[in-house]
Amino acid sequence: MTETPDLIDALVENAAPVRRLRPPLLRAGLWLAFAATVLGLIAIAHGVRTDFSDCVRQPLFVLSMIGALATGILAAVASFRISLPDSSRLWIILPLPALAFWVSIIGYGCLADWVSMDPEGIRLGETVRCFATLFMTSVPLSIAMLVMLRYAALLRPLEVSLMGGLAVAAVTAFALSLFHDLDATVMILIWNLGAAALVATLGSLFGQSMLTWMASHFTTLPRPDTGP
Amino acid sequence: MSAGRRNPTPLTIVSASRLHDSRKASDGAEWSKLMARSQDGDREAYRTLLEDVTPYIRSLAARCFKQPSDVEDAVQDVLLTIHMVRHAYDPGRPFGPWLAAIANRRIIDRLRRDTRRKAREVELSTDHETFAEPSANLHTETADEVALAQAIEWLPPDQRQTIRMLKLNEMSLKEAAAASGRSIPALKVATHRAIKSLRRMLKQQSNSP
Numbered sequence A: 001m002t003e004t005p006d007l008i009d010a011l012v013e014n015a016a017p018v019r020r021l022r023p024p025l026l027r028a029g030l031w032l033a034f035a036a037t038v039l040g041l042i043a044i045a046h047g048v049r050t051d052f053s054d055c056v057r058q059p060l061f062v063l064s065m066i067g068a069l070a071t072g073i074l075a076a077v078a079s080f081r082i083s084l085p086d087s088s089r090l091w092i093i094l095p096l097p098a099l100a101f102w103v104s105i106i107g108y109g110c111l112a113d114w115v116s117m118d119p120e121g122i123r124l125g126e127t128v129r130c131f132a133t134l135f136m137t138s139v140p141l142s143i144a145m146l147v148m149l150r151y152a153a154l155l156r157p158l159e160v161s162l163m164g165g166l167a168v169a170a171v172t173a174f175a176l177s178l179f180h181d182l183d184a185t186v187m188i189l190i191w192n193l194g195a196a197a198l199v200a201t202l203g204s205l206f207g208q209s210m211l212t213w214m215a216s217h218f219t220t221l222p223r224p225d226t227g228p
Numbered sequence B: 001m002s003a004g005r006r007n008p009t010p011l012t013i014v015s016a017s018r019l020h021d022s023r024k025a026s027d028g029a030e031w032s033k034l035m036a037r038s039q040d041g042d043r044e045a046y047r048t049l050l051e052d053v054t055p056y057i058r059s060l061a062a063r064c065f066k067q068p069s070d071v072e073d074a075v076q077d078v079l080l081t082i083h084m085v086r087h088a089y090d091p092g093r094p095f096g097p098w099l100a101a102i103a104n105r106r107i108i109d110r111l112r113r114d115t116r117r118k119a120r121e122v123e124l125s126t127d128h129e130t131f132a133e134p135s136a137n138l139h140t141e142t143a144d145e146v147a148l149a150q151a152i153e154w155l156p157p158d159q160r161q162t163i164r165m166l167k168l169n170e171m172s173l174k175e176a177a178a179a180s181g182r183s184i185p186a187l188k189v190a191t192h193r194a195i196k197s198l199r200r201m202l203k204q205q206s207n208s209p
Helices: A004-013 A023-045 A058-083 A089-093 A096-112 A124-149 A150-154 A155-177 A187-217 B018-041 B043-062 B068-084 B095-120 B138-153 B157-168 B174-179 B183-208
Strands: none
Touching: A004 B043, A004 B068, A023 A058, A023 A124, A023 A155, A023 B174, A058 A089, A058 A096, A058 A155, A089 A155, A096 A155, A096 B157, A124 A150, A124 A155, A150 A155, A150 B068, B018 B043, B018 B095, B043 B068, B043 B095, B068 B095, B138 B157, B138 B183, B157 B174, B174 B183
């Protein structure tokens, strides 16, 4: 076993100057700017949904979009805030009101205006394109989040991956509503909440181990494991 | 009241905890400066900081671990973590809570890991240990030695003295005769009887549980 004074010697030897982290709000802003860029690129390649001008006149659609966006923004802020060791764990509740608002708007919209899906309503082409948008949005945003928060693996991996997963999920759901015309209520439910639940679950299941992997591959020292 | 009498100096009582708190606060401000310099690559400041915080981390770890080696492992884990996340410290914020949060987090992680390991593993006592070489099983030999010493104690005095001189102290018959003042045939007879008695006593012991 290495003696503690020897370890201190080794750490001092490795003490290269480091660049301090920017404030968490600024870093969350950078991530959101990256998300906006990704959405902008998809908008250029794919174009927004054909009935977008009609949709923006429907208050429920606008409110659900605002709910998704607010959830994404607040969850991103919470994940960057909570990744700092001395910040309060209570930041985890920051996105919850927006999340509740978003879910209730979608739920209310479904109850008030149920559009059933006829057999012709299932269009394979649109479903595949929805999946493509889901991956094109969530994968780069998840990778960016993992790289930016890799140091949190040693501190609060569960909370950070949960908040990060929620942020990615909400932005992805926002993108899906923006780019795909989801007529049937079932489709709205599946693509909004289903995709959000999928991304958030994957984030909390694998986020912790992915953060650890990132931390061990992109830091100067291997992950400490001084145990037997 | 006489004019010459001076007012007594008011006693200021500073409790130990207040002293400790003010010490901690000054330490925190000092540590904060040292960490800021360490982030800029000042190795001496970094060494001073790590050496200063080590006793504090050790005191936190000692509350949770009993074995000194476990405490030291936890201290080293915390020091490594500080090293890896040192860029995440904002010099505008106090250093104490930052350090305490990291230390507590890593100590709790280690405790959880230890608990999980203990739940899966069973610690073996010496009763479970077996070795391929008979000579390694020393505890059985020790028991035999104790039984023999006890049996020698129970011999009549002349037989006990003879066994001690001839067998334990490895004296020759002549030396034993000179030392005890008894004849060589008498010593031979005593030895023969003593060995017979010992054999009988040890046999009885091994038969009774």
